[in-house]
Amino acid sequence: MAELRIRIKNKAGEILAESFGEDEICLDYHKEYQEGDTVCFETSQPGRHYVLQADDALGEALVYVTRPEVVYRIPFGEKRISYSPKVFSGSGHLLTARTAGEEQVSCYRNLALNVMDQHGDPGCYPHASANVETRGESVFAARNAIDGVKANRSHGAWPFESWGINRQDDAQLTLEFGRTVEIDKIVLCIRADFPHDNWWEKATFHFSDGSAETVSMKKSDKPHVFSFPPKKIEWLKLGELIKADDPSPFPALTQIEVYGKDAVEPDHCI
16 A cells, blocks of 8 residues: 655645545645645655646646655746636645556556646656747646647637747657556647647657657647557657748647557556
8 A cells, every 4th residue: 555645835844734644645725825835745655656636626637656755836926827717726625645546547548638747857747848838938838738628729828828839940849658658649739729820730759669750730720630550658759840831920739648558557556
């Protein structure tokens, strides 16, 4: 059994509330968050899958945790507008953590989805990063492309957050899984705030196994689906983005979904 702990800390590192137990725990917190507050998820058994919920309005995240502690920073100010106004608001919050069940870990699913992703290297996967994010603004951060929100007919604050490339021709998004996974399908949902937006006619995926796939897209608000023979990878990179011949200089990505399953059968599940 995994020993789990949830702690809420203020910016001075003082513990405001905590809960601990084995395999499944929850923490109800009845105060408003203050700037600098963090949620800390701790486990005695890193290197396995957990279902974590930093806020009931954010929802659960099935993640692969590689460190004994995952620190989630509560967003404030400009960083707040890429989330639903309900998330982390008010004085009632439910936080949960549990060891993932085998039926969750072994099933075919979107391996890219992580509502808890954030900047840096939190030891919590999947994790998205990029070599550029428009003006460093939260509404154009790489994490937006794996948050599960697919509204793509506008741009800016939630629910229209996206990965923005600041007109950079060599823009590249990296998606890490933290372990080996087997995938056979990728779905791209481009931002489609036309005529404000441009779109990509071509893009190339580079995979950790050394292979690559170049795909074509069109002007559409519908998902672009790409299937290929199964491959085992630890990460992929999306780049070599070729804009369409259109007056707008603003292509962007609303969501990337990567379908498959863990390459190795789980041995640490409930």
